[in-house]
Amino acid sequence: MKEIFKIIISDFLEKEMPEIIEREIKVPLNSNKIISLIGARRTGKTFLFYSAIKKLRKENKNDQIIYINFEDDRLFPLELKDFNLFIEAYYELFPKNRDQTVYLFFDEIQNIENWEKFIRRIDDSLKCKIFITGSSSKFLSKEIATSLRGRTISFEVFPFNFTEYLAFKGIDRNHYSSKNRSKIINALDDYVNHSSFPELLSASDIEKPKILKEYLDLIIYKDLIERYNISNLYLIKYLIKFLLTNTSNPISITKIFNDLKSQGVKVSKNSLYQYIEYLEDAYILFPVKIFSNNVREIQRNPQKIYSLDSGLVDTVSIKNDIGRRFENIIFLELRRKYKNISYLKLKQEIDFCFKDSDKIYLLNSCYQINELTTRNRELNSLVEGMNHLNISQSFLITNSHEEEITIEKKTIFIIPLWKWLLQNN
Structure with missing residues (x-):
């Protein structure tokens, strides 16, 4: 297994980093904490690592930066004791780096049972910066909350948000320009669908x-x-x-x-x-x-x-179903920022209820409110919810309508989805 680790390390050092699509998540490179990226497969965790590695290579020797993907078939089956062989393999290849800071990137490390014990040990004993990813919220959060408590900074990684999507498409997010605004609104249609x-x-x-x-x-x-x-x-x-x-x-x-x-x-x-x-x-x-x-x-x-x-x-x-897709986009934008999201059910239902800094917010999603019955339903449910929770403001996200309404001394901000997504970022 030690020889396999040497091959994997050497292969990586010869590898050129691919073209990177920059994301809004910026991985801290010199934190004293272990950095963990958690999210579904194919959401871009590995490419966030590549982006970080690319930046580090500009300031450090390549052999100080190592990436291991624990789903590499050459490493099966891998056990906790084999981690020692990785450390031995690395320092046999680069003994001069024992006194240098080494940047260790471990992808999908959750596949190895008791991985957190190894991470804690090298964090205590080696001069290194550690970065880990995993595609399981519980597997990582459970270990982080026990063996690695207080040692980590975690980031959740989702598919592209709307501002990242606009950047990828080369669209300026400045919506005060009429030309840009048209491009943004057209891009939203693709983004939702x-x-x-x-x-x-x-x-x-x-x-x-x-x-x-x-x-x-x-x-x-x-x-x-x-x-x-x-x-x-x-x-x-x-x-x-x-x-x-x-x-x-x-x-x-x-x-x-x-x-x-x-x-x-x-x-x-x-x-x-x-x-x-x-x-x-x-x-x-x-x-x-x-x-x-x-x-x-x-x-x-x-x-x-x-x-x-x-x-x-x-x-x-x-x-x-455009209405349901529309609502799902709103949920995902909220979920990127808040974990505790609920819906409120009184006489009528309110789509989202969430807290930010101990303040409760209510938000409804409705693609079109052109019909009077639809408009009244959405507004009345929010007023009922605000009265129930004793709050003074709420939000109604629509496809294109924008308005500020005061009912019973309660304010409802009606905002087009594209504008809300840009403001939210």
């Missing part, structure tokens, strides 16, 4: 469906089947299809349970809840619960489901 995974942005229309299907299959097999030893492939595929098809909708576990039962599939409701947790752990889907301090009320009410990317929905459904 298509995938924003980095690789998909430059893929042809023929390639996109194939790439997305490969992504989903990879997540199913690597992050679900293998990680959790799931034996019923039909069940997990059925569940993913059902949930992706119902993106932005409330879902009933009882309905799923009864549908499967009618097909002769044996599964408990508890198992279905567990599988949804697995999907959330892999960052494919995000359940949103009702806003309440009552545990029973939370359990009694359905969860709403949102997906990581609009393109994933296209792999299982031919329907193009």
Whole structure:
């Protein structure tokens, strides 16, 4: 195994970094903390590493910067004790670097059991800066919260946000120019209706469906089947299809349970809840619960489901429900900043309820409010919610309408999605 590590290290040092699409996440290069990037596969974690490595190579010798992908088939099977061989291999190749700061980039390190013990040990004993990635929220957060508590700075990585998308397309985000504004609004239509995974942005229309299907299959097999030893492939595929098809909708576990039962599939409701947790752990889907301090009320009410990317929905459904895609984009933008997002259900439903610095915000999503009944429904639900929570402001995100309304001394800001996305960044 030591010789294999030497080959992998040497191969990397000869590798030129690919062209990098700059992201808004900036990886700290000289922090005293361990830097961790967490997110679904293919969201760009590795390329954030490459971007950091490219910058470091300008100021350091190449052999001080090492990248290891723990999904490299040459490293299977790898155990905790083999990490020592990596350290030995590196310093046998570069003994002069024992007194130099070494930058260690470990991709998908969660695949190795007890990896955090190794990371803690080298953080204590070697002169190094450590960077790690993983595609499991629980696997990383659990270890980080125990063995590595206080030692890490974590960043979640999602597909491109709208400002990153505009930058990739070469569109200036200055919306005060009429020409730019038209380009921004046209770009939003593509952004809402298509995938924003980095690789998909430059893929042809023929390639996109194939790439997305490969992504989903990879997540199913690597992050679900293998990680959790799931034996019923039909069940997990059925569940993913059902949930992706119902993106932005409330879902009933009882309905799923009864549908499967009618097909002769044996599964408990508890198992279905567990599988949804697995999907959330892999960052494919995000359940949103009702806003309440009552545990029973939370359990009694359905969860709403949102997906990581609009393109994933296209792999299982031919329907193009613009209202639901629109709402999903809003959720993802909120989720990039806030983990605790709920929906509020009173006489009417409010799509999103979240906290920022202990202040509660309410936000509704509605693609078009041209019809009076639709407009009144959206506004009345927000007024009801503001009265219930004793807050004075809320937001209604639409496709194009902009207005500020005061009702019963409560202010509702109606904002076009493109402007909200730019302001939010």
